[in-house]
Amino acid sequence: MSRASASHADRSGNLVETHTFFQPRVFFFYLVVLALLLTLAGGLAYQQLFKTDIYHEAERVQNQRRILVPGPRGNLYDREGRLLVGNRPRFAVVLYLDELRTEFRKQYIQIRKNYREANDKDMPSARQMERIARTTVVQRYLDQVNRAIGRTAHVDTTDLMRHFSSEMLLPYTLIDDLSPEEYAHLIEHLPVRSPLQVYASSTRAYPYKAAAAHVLGFVSTTVDLEAADLPGNDLTTFKMKGTVGKDGIERQFDNILQGQAGGTIFRVDPAGYRINPPLEKRLPVQGKNLTLSIDIDLQQAAEEGLLDLIGAAVAIDVNTGEILALASLPNYDLNDFTPRLSFAKAQQIAESGAWTNRAIYGVYPPGSTFKILTAIAGLRSGILTPASVYDTDGSFTVGRRVFRDHGGCVTGEIDFRLAIEQSVNTYFYYYGLQIGAETLAAESRRFHLHEQTGIELPNESRRMIVPDAAWKKKVKQESWYPGDTANFSIGQGDLQITPLQMACFMASVARGQTQTKPTLIHDPKRPKQNSEPIGLPADQYQALIEGMERVVTKGTARRFGAVEGLRIAGKTGTAQRERWKDGKRLGMLELAWYACFAPIEKPEIAIAVIVEGDTPDESYAGGAYAAPVARAILQKWLEKKQRPAAAPKEPIFKPVLSQ
Amino acid sequence: MPSRRFDQARPFATLAIVVLVWLLLPVAVKSFLRVSFFEFEAPLEVSASYARDLQEYWGLRLHSNTDLIAAGRDMARLHAAYDNNIQQNAELRGQIERLESLLRLPSFPEYRSEPARVVRRDFSAWWQRVVIRKGKNFGIVEGSPVVFTGGVAGRVSEVRATTAIVELVSSPNVRLAAVVEGDTRPMSYQGGINPSFAPPKGNVEFMPLDIFATRTAPRRLVTSGLGGVFPPGLTIGYVVSADPSTDGLFKTGEVELDSRLSSLTEVTVLVPLEAN
Numbered sequence: 001m002s003r004a005s006a007s008h009a010d011r012s013g014n015l016v017e018t019h020t021f022f023q024p025r026v027f028f029f030y031l032v033v034l035a036l037l038l039t040l041a042g043g044l045a046y047q048q049l050f051k052t053d054i055y056h057e058a059e060r061v062q063n064q065r066r067i068l069v070p071g072p073r074g075n076l077y078d079r080e081g082r083l084l085v086g087n088r089p090r091f092a093v094v095l096y097l098d099e100l101r102t103e104f105r106k107q108y109i110q111i112r113k114n115y116r117e118a119n120d121k122d123m124p125s126a127r128q129m130e131r132i133a134r135t136t137v138v139q140r141y142l143d144q145v146n147r148a149i150g151r152t153a154h155v156d157t158t159d160l161m162r163h164f165s166s167e168m169l170l171p172y173t174l175i176d177d178l179s180p181e182e183y184a185h186l187i188e189h190l191p192v193r194s195p196l197q198v199y200a201s202s203t204r205a206y207p208y209k210a211a212a213a214h215v216l217g218f219v220s221t222t223v224d225l226e227a228a229d230l231p232g233n234d235l236t237t238f239k240m241k242g243t244v245g246k247d248g249i250e251r252q253f254d255n256i257l258q259g260q261a262g263g264t265i266f267r268v269d270p271a272g273y274r275i276n277p278p279l280e281k282r283l284p285v286q287g288k289n290l291t292l293s294i295d296i297d298l299q300q301a302a303e304e305g306l307l308d309l310i311g312a313a314v315a316i317d318v319n320t321g322e323i324l325a326l327a328s329l330p331n332y333d334l335n336d337f338t339p340r341l342s343f344a345k346a347q348q349i350a351e352s353g354a355w356t357n358r359a360i361y362g363v364y365p366p367g368s369t370f371k372i373l374t375a376i377a378g379l380r381s382g383i384l385t386p387a388s389v390y391d392t393d394g395s396f397t398v399g400r401r402v403f404r405d406h407g408g409c410v411t412g413e414i415d416f417r418l419a420i421e422q423s424v425n426t427y428f429y430y431y432g433l434q435i436g437a438e439t440l441a442a443e444s445r446r447f448h449l450h451e452q453t454g455i456e457l458p459n460e461s462r463r464m465i466v467p468d469a470a471w472k473k474k475v476k477q478e479s480w481y482p483g484d485t486a487n488f489s490i491g492q493g494d495l496q497i498t499p500l501q502m503a504c505f506m507a508s509v510a511r512g513q514t515q516t517k518p519t520l521i522h523d524p525k526r527p528k529q530n531s532e533p534i535g536l537p538a539d540q541y542q543a544l545i546e547g548m549e550r551v552v553t554k555g556t557a558r559r560f561g562a563v564e565g566l567r568i569a570g571k572t573g574t575a576q577r578e579r580w581k582d583g584k585r586l587g588m589l590e591l592a593w594y595a596c597f598a599p600i601e602k603p604e605i606a607i608a609v610i611v612e613g614d615t616p617d618e619s620y621a622g623g624a625y626a627a628p629v630a631r632a633i634l635q636k637w638l639e640k641k642q643r644p645a646a647a648p649k650e651p652i653f654k655p656v657l658s659q
Numbered sequence: 660m661p662s663r664r665f666d667q668a669r670p671f672a673t674l675a676i677v678v679l680v681w682l683l684l685p686v687a688v689k690s691f692l693r694v695s696f697f698e699f700e701a702p703l704e705v706s707a708s709y710a711r712d713l714q715e716y717w718g719l720r721l722h723s724n725t726d727l728i729a730a731g732r733d734m735a736r737l738h739a740a741y742d743n744n745i746q747q748n749a750e751l752r753g754q755i756e757r758l759e760s761l762l763r764l765p766s767f768p769e770y771r772s773e774p775a776r777v778v779r780r781d782f783s784a785w786w787q788r789v790v791i792r793k794g795k796n797f798g799i800v801e802g803s804p805v806v807f808t809g810g811v812a813g814r815v816s817e818v819r820a821t822t823a824i825v826e827l828v829s830s831p832n833v834r835l836a837a838v839v840e841g842d843t844r845p846m847s848y849q850g851g852i853n854p855s856f857a858p859p860k861g862n863v864e865f866m867p868l869d870i871f872a873t874r875t876a877p878r879r880l881v882t883s884g885l886g887g888v889f890p891p892g893l894t895i896g897y898v899v900s901a902d903p904s905t906d907g908l909f910k911t912g913e914v915e916l917d918s919r920l921s922s923l924t925e926v927t928v929l930v931p932l933e934a935n
Contacts, residue, residue, distance in 0.1 A: 072908055089865065089908050181885050184836030184845040188886030192832050192849065200865060202908050283904075 064279065065169050065268050066235040068225045070242025071259020072202040074287035076216060076249060078296040079322070079522040085216050085250070087286075088205030090339070091178040091198055093145050093186055094171035097164070099195040100137055107133035135160060141196055142174050148189040149182040151175065169238050169266065171199060177339070204243065206334035212299050214328045214357035215292070215457065215520065217248020218337040230263040230282045248357075249520065252456050253290055260285040293322035293522040301636040302327035305629035311592075311611035312358035313629050314503035315637075318510045318603045320526045321518050323455070325633060326500070328362075330354040360453075360460045363496040364610055367573030368423045369595045370491025372509060372548070374432055375420065377443035379540045383434045386416045386543035392426040398483045403429055420547030421555035423572060425490050432489020433482055440488050441468040446532070447505050448515050449497050455518045464501060467494040492575060502608035506595045509534065510569070510603035512541060545569050549600055557594060561627035563634045569603075570596030570630070572623040579616050587616025594626035598634055605637055694819075701794075701822045708778035708792055770804075770890065770929035773797055777923050778822065782855050787813075787830040789923055794819045802888060804929045809917035810894030811835075811882060812926045825926065828895060829859035829916050836886035837863065837895055839870050840879040848880060848895055848914065859916040863898060866910040872898040880914055890929070 047055075076085040111133055115123045124132070139155045146153055153175055163172050174196075178186070183198060190196050204219055222244040242261065245254035262284030267275045302313040306329040315325040330352045336345045349355055356362060378384030391413050396403045403425065410422045419427035432440065444450060450466040465471070467488065469480035487493030497505075504516040508531065515531035534541065548569035552561045556572040573593030579586040590613040597606040607630045613620035665672075681689070722730075758764070775791040782788075793799055795818055805812040805825045813827040814835075826833050830850040837848040844867050851860045863880060872878040877897035884891025896916040903910050 087908060180845055184883055184885030185887050187834055187836045187845070187847045188888045190834075192834050198847070200908065286908075 061234055061236075063267055064232065064235050064265055066230070066232045066237040066263055066265050067169055068227050068230070068237060068239045068261045068263040069284050070225055070240060070261050071284035072286045073204065073219070073243060073250075073259055074257040074289045076257075077289065077291045078294050078299075079291065079324075080295065081291070082296055083207055084212065084292065084294070084296065085334075086205050086207070087202035088338075090176070090201050090203045091183040092173050092176045092201065093178065093190075094173050094197055094199040095138060095141050096171050096195045096197065097138075097168060100141075103137050104130075104133055107137050111136075131157065131161060134164065138172070138174075144190075144196065145174055145186065149175075149178075149185050167238050169268070170240060171197070173199070201240075203338045204334070205338070208296060208300070209335055210331045210333045211296060211303060212294055212326070213248075213331040213334050214359070215248050215294060215323075215326050216334060217250035217252075218246055218334055218341075219243035219250050220246045220337075221340070225261040227261040227263040227282060230261075230265070230280065232265050232280070235265065247459075248457060249290065249292065251458050256290060257287045259287040291522045293317070293320075293324065293520050294326070295324045295640075297636050297640060298325040298633050299327060301325070301632045302629060303329065303331070305609075305632035306611070309611050309625070310353070310358075310614055311609065311626070311629075312362060312499040313607065313609040313633065314359050314500050315605055315607045315633050316503045316507050316516065316518055318507045318516075318597060318606050319528045320523075321504075321507065321516050321529045322522060322526065323518050323520050324605065324637075326359050326520075328356070328358040357457070357459065358610070358612075359499045360455060360457055361498070362610070363461050363463045363465070363498055364591050364593075364612075365493065365495050365575040365577065366491040366497055366502060367575030367591065367593050368425075368490055369502060369571045369573035369593045369608075370495065371420065371423065371428050371489075371573075372544070372571050372595075373443055373447060373449075373505070374428050374435065374440060374489045374491075375416070375544055375547070376509075376534065376536065377440050378431050378435050379544070380443070380535050381435055381439055384416065384431050386540055388431065389413050389415050390419070390424075390427045390430050392424060392430075394426065396426040396429040396486070398429070398433070398486050399481070401483050403483075403486055416543055417547040417550060420544070420571065421550035423551075423556050428489045429486045433485055435489070437468055437480060437485040437488055440485070441466050444495075446514050447508060449501055449505065453498075453500055453504055453516075453518050455500060456520050460500075461498055463496065464498060465494055465496040491573060499608045499610045502593070502595050502610075503606055506597050506608055507603075507606035509544075510597035510606050512536075516606075545600060548596075552596070556621075556623040557596075557627045558623075559627075560623055561594065561596065561631055563598070563631055563638060566598050566634060566638050567600040568596050568598040568634065569600050570594060570627070572621070572627060574621050589613045589616055590618065590620035592620040592625035594623070594630050596630055596634075598637075605634070607633055698820055701819055704778045704790060705792055705821060708776060712776070769932045771798075771932055773799060773928040773930050774925060775799075775823075775928055776925055780921070780923070782853075782921065784852050784854050786832060787827040787850065787853060787859070787920075788816070789813075789825050789827060789926070791823050791825055791926060791928070792821070793928070794821045794823045796821050798930055799823050799928050800930060803931065804889045804893075805926050806893060806929060807917075807919070807923060807926045809919050810896075811889065812920065812923065814888070815928060823928070825928075827859075827920055827923075829853050829861060829920055835889060835895070836883040837880050838883040839866075839872075839898065840881050842867075842870065845883045845885050846909075851913075856921075858918055859920045861896060861914040861916055863912040863914050864909065866898075866901055866912050868903060868908075868910060870898075870901060870910065872901045872912060874899045877915070 072087045075083055075087070078084050108129055111129050135155050135157045138160055142153055142155055145151070160172065163170070178198070186198050190198070206216070220243065221241045223239040223241055224244065225239045225242050245251035245257065250257065262282045264278040265280040266278050269275055298315055302315065302325045306313060306327055309329055312328045313325065314323065314327075316323055332345075332349045332354045336342070375384060378388075392405070392411055394405045394411050405425045410418070410424050414422075414424050414427045418424070444466040450464060452460045452462060452464075467484070472478050472480050472484070472494070484493055488495055500518060504518055507516040508514050511529065512534045513529070513531045514534060516529055519526075536544070548571055549567060551557050551572065552568045552570045557570050561568065561570050561572075571594070573595070575591040575593065576588045577591060579589045592611040592613070593609070595606075595608045597603045609626040609629045611620060611625040611629070773793060775793040775797075777789045778792050779790040780788075781790070799815060799818050801815055801818050803815045805815060811828045813825045813830065814833055815823050816826040816832070817824040828850055831852055832850070834847060834849040836845045838845055846866045847864045849862055849864070851862050853859050870878065877899045880895045880898050882889035882891055882893040882895060896914040898912045899915050901910040901912040
């Protein structure tokens with residue numbers, strides 16, 4: 001062995017420990033190492049075999065994003081298939097930010113380079129430069145659009161940054177609600193494969209503008225979307241704005257009208273940019289359509305009749321209870337609600353009092369229209385007969401209070417029919433006191449005037465009052481006086497009902513029954529309404545109807561209520577209500593009522609109209625103010641009946657691209 | 660042995676080097692090379708086209724004198740008819756101008772017609788193009804509409820010195836604002852995925868719901884004129900189906916295009932006058 005190799009052997013002997021025999025101490029370390037290795041292997045196996053699903057799920061949630069797109073709402077049609085509420089396509093030009101990743105990066109580098117070259121001491125932070133880069137790139141694309149359609153829009157940096165931070169996977173809207181020309185121009189000028197695209201969404205459109213505004217209701221935007229059949233509820237979800245019904249039918253039947261949201265699931269990269277193609281995709285589906293019982297011709301006739309007035313009118317199908325028209329004035333143009341109601345418009349609506357649906361929410365003393373119920377109560381109780389006569393001098397004294405006839409023009413012997421025809425208060429005071437408040441109240445409840453009708457609209461009033469002694473004691477802590485009964489018998493005092501209730505009452509009387517359940521949904525096969533009979537012998541019922549017919553032919557509604565070729569049974573009414581402002585009594589406001597049904601020989605339509613006086617102590621007689629509105633409805637109804645409409649067309653909505 | 664192995668790998672190494680050099684080249688140089696390549700290629704294509712024309716010429720020379728006389732007579736008739744149409748058009752144009760000035764309507768952009776021979780057709784599922792024998796030398800500009808006897812042929816997508824590339828209306832890269840004849844609401848037309856030798860088709864989107872079209876009752880689709888590129892009223896094709904989209908907002912439809920698009924020999928470029 002050479003000297004060198006001997007030296008190597010010596011060193012190796014020093015460096016490498018060799019074991020030529022069994023050493024228990026080392027064996028112990030072997031065991032420790034083995035145990036540690038086994039622990040590691042076990043841990044690895046545990047993580048890989050048993051916790052795979054958990055990690056897989058965590059990876060999925062981290063790497064996938066879901067985008068939900070609302071489905072358009074269903075349409076609303078009138079009973080003849082005419083579109084009342086549809087969807088108008090709304091075109092916007094949008095920018096898909098996730099396709100601009102490279103451009104953002106290049107712009108960022110460029111900005112940084114410029115600052116460095118300029119040796120600017122106030123060089124912005126990386127975050128600020130990123131913000132500048134993003135705005136610059138987006139503005140560059142917006143300028144392309146501006147050039148194409150001749151606009152001068154600018155990027156809102158704050159809005160853009162908010163979009164980046166919370167909705168990056170959604171397209172960023174550069175310009176909304178394009179006109180048809182702009183939309184057409186962009187289609188031809190934008191390259192097919194550009195991050196700039198024309199995006200179509202839907203917005204509510206109301207071809208009849210303000211007609212039936214309170215019935216149809218309106219929608220507001222929401223991001224509360226759910227896509228039932230799209231998986232990934234646990235994923236980070238971006239939601240495009242949808243709509244939710246806020247009033248009227250839109251709110252009441254929101255679950256039916258609401259479209260089914262569609263959606264897409266994308267895989268994203270660590271920076272949050274989408275990776276195409278999508279993993280899952282569902283198209284949005286339009287909500288179900290609804291056909292309402294409203295006849296838009298009658299509705300418009302009612303609203304035209306009430307134009308420039310404050311009031312409400314309800315027309316109802318006597319046999320089915322379907323509402324043919326339900327108008328409340330003042331109203332508002334529903335198109336003002338799309339895409340959103342401006343503050344100024346909202347204020348204007350509030351100041352005019354147009355938010356209130358007077359037909360179902362307004363409660364008013366029914367005035368002399370209530371005399372029909374007093375007459376029924378009297379006839380049923382036997383106190384009144386068609387032959388009952390009262391000799392009046394135009395005044396009636398109860399206790400120390402003198403009640404006078406309205407106008408005081410009818411004196412002498414008044415019979416049952418004449419009392420209705422001329423709306424003679426003293427006749428009803430006299431017999432009303434004999435009938436009694438309890439009987440009147442019971443009869444009112446028999447006609448369901450004390451409760452909601454159950455119409456399919458939100459906010460139907462619960463404030464209707466059928467007063468009696470117990471009610472007065474409980475609410476006013478006062479006793480019931482004969483004067484209260486006198487007032488009650490002519491529909492004054494504390495009695496309060498809605499115009500809808502009055503229309504239902506009239507429909508019930510027309511059918512010879514006591515309850516009419518109104519509905520706003522049209523069903524050609526809807527059965528006839530059937531409730532407790534009115535409980536009057538034929539001759540008494542006939543006398544009542546004759547009295548009501550004479551109201552229109554000779555009585556208080558003869559000038560403004562009659563319609564040629566139609567036999568109408570009606571009753572006018574005028575009630576008073578105190579007007580207060582800032583704690584100061586301004587005087588009495590008059591309320592003009594008119595309720596009727598027609599044709600007498602086979603009743604089909606019942607109407608109730610109320611017009612609110614707006615000037616204290618100014619006369620608003622029912623015959624002069626409310627009857628013309630009912631006449632306008634009846635004229636339109638008769639005109640349509642004599643000239644039946646053509647077969648319903650297929651309800652198609654012509655999208656209006658610009659308003 | 661190693662040198663033999665290198666010899667075997669030499670083509671791959673060369674390719675790798677070329678690719679590397681191409682990747683490292685500045686963008687400006689790459690663009691210049693691309694343009695130069697096409698410009699050098701253009702004379703070959705144009706020459707081939709002229710050769711085809713010559714071939715056609717000699718083919719026609721084989722016709723008898725009787726045939727040629729008959730063709731000449733037909734052509735004379737056609738000329739007379741066209742002369743008449745030109746006069747009528749001039750009269751109508753005068754009326755339109757008067758109405759426009761009376762009603763203060765904006766005038767549609769005017770165009771200069773530039774007929775051009777097709778020198779090459781380039782069809783695939785992803786694009787449908789033709790190369791025409793006129794380019795910058797005839798003032799043709801990018802984006803100009805191109806028409807043929809059947810209506811819209813396409814749009815100029817690239818202009819070179821002596822040639823231009825026309826993206827045909829059947830190409831998925833062409834989109835334009837269209838209307839159904841007799842309607843004013845614009846919709847979006849886009850060429851479809853058209854395999855070679857298949858009848859050309861396109862698609863129409865954002866079609867209003869009250870427009871109906873079937874194969875037995877097709878609707879003529881024409882340019883809207885609203886997009887600012889194509890003049891109004893040019894035939895694009897016929898809508899043969901219209902199906903409502905699930906969201907209930909619009910319909911989408913299939914458009915059958917003129918089958919002559921796949922055998923174009925002559926087109927007319929409408930060069931906007933303001934472009935010159």
